[in-house]
Structures are given as structure tokens and as C-alpha cells.
Amino acid sequence: MAASFLLGGCSGESGAKDPEPGGSTASPGRLSRTGEAAAAGxxxxxxxxxxVPETAGGTGRELPAFTTEEGSYTLYARCDGKGEVSIVGRDSSRPHPVACGGVLTVGVVHVEGKEVQRLRIQVVGGAAAWRVAVVSGNHQA
Known part of the structure; x- marks a missing residue:
């Protein structure tokens, strides 16, 4: 019953540049009054x-358990802030990082058959605002 994470950052915008070290990747239409990226869907x-419907938070927490149906599921995640955000299987100690700075991270997880999945969000190293959702099947473009 092996599960594998395939996470990658995607901007969702054509022509988007990779962020420079320490730089921001927020698009001009998504800036708040303070200049930080606003929480985007x-x-x-x-x-x-x-x-798992779109869920948001600022600290670590467990997501609701769900059962896979198609042999895979797709995670959508976005975070902003100074902290480091990761998605961790509750039965695993290996964190899968989420790219912060307003960049959409999409990852496909392949599983065997119909399995109950238990994930948690881990936040370390400072404050971070995050959003996560899970959909059935492989929806990575």
C-alpha cells in the first residue's frame, strides 16, 4: 500500500517566472495594501x-480523512508568509513541502485501490497562511 507524492509548484499563469531567492511571486492583481500576496483561491x-474542500489555516492541523476512488488524488496548496508549510501523511514522517510566496502547488498522489488517507499540514519556522484542497483522480496539467 505505497503512496507516492509528486508535488510541484505551478503559477497557473503563462509566462510566469521562477522566483528569485528571497523574492515574491505575487501577481500585481493579488497584492494587499501591505504589498504581500493576498490569499488566493x-x-x-x-x-x-x-x-477535502478548500481549507485554510495558519498553524499545523490534521485534514479530514478521505477515501480514494481512482487510484490517485490531486492536492492543491498555496501559502504565504515566513514559515515553511508541508503536507505529511499521518503515518509518515516525510514532509512534502508546499512552495510559499503565493505560488500554487499541485501534486498527484498515487495509491493502491480504495484507501483511507489521513494527511496533516505542518508549519515550522514562522507564521504562514495556507490553503489546501484535495480532489479525486489525477488533475495535474
Whole structure:
């Protein structure tokens, strides 16, 4: 019953540049009054079956358990702030980082059969505002 994470940062915008070290990746339309990236939605695919609805927080917490149906599921995550945000299987000690700075991170997890999945969000090294959602199947573009 092996599960594998395939996480990668995507900007969702054509022509987006990779961030420079220490730089911001917020687009001009998403800036708050302080100049920091505003919390943006996750732009989930409209035809996807949602397993964990869009959930937001600022500290670590467990996500609701869900059961896979298609042999894979897709995680959508976004974070802003100084902290480091990771997604961790509750039965694993290996964190899977989420790119911060307003960049959308999309990852596909492959599993065997219908399995109950238990994930938690881990935040270390400072404050971070995060959003996460999970949909059934492989929706990575």
C-alpha cells in the first residue's frame, strides 16, 4: 500500500517566472495594501470530485480523512508568509513541502485501490497562511 507524492509548484499563469531567492511571486492583481500576496483561491477543476474542500489555516492541523476512488488524488496548496508549510501523511514522517510566496502547488498522489488517507499540514519556522484542497483522480496539467 505505497503512496507516492509528486508535488510541484505551478503559477497557473503563462509566462510566469521562477522566483528569485528571497523574492515574491505575487501577481500585481493579488497584492494587499501591505504589498504581500493576498490569499488566493486554489482554482480547483470544475469537473473534479472534491475529497477535502478548500481549507485554510495558519498553524499545523490534521485534514479530514478521505477515501480514494481512482487510484490517485490531486492536492492543491498555496501559502504565504515566513514559515515553511508541508503536507505529511499521518503515518509518515516525510514532509512534502508546499512552495510559499503565493505560488500554487499541485501534486498527484498515487495509491493502491480504495484507501483511507489521513494527511496533516505542518508549519515550522514562522507564521504562514495556507490553503489546501484535495480532489479525486489525477488533475495535474
Amino acid at each position: 486554489l482554482d480547483l477543476p470544475g469537473d473534479a470530485r472534491v475529497l
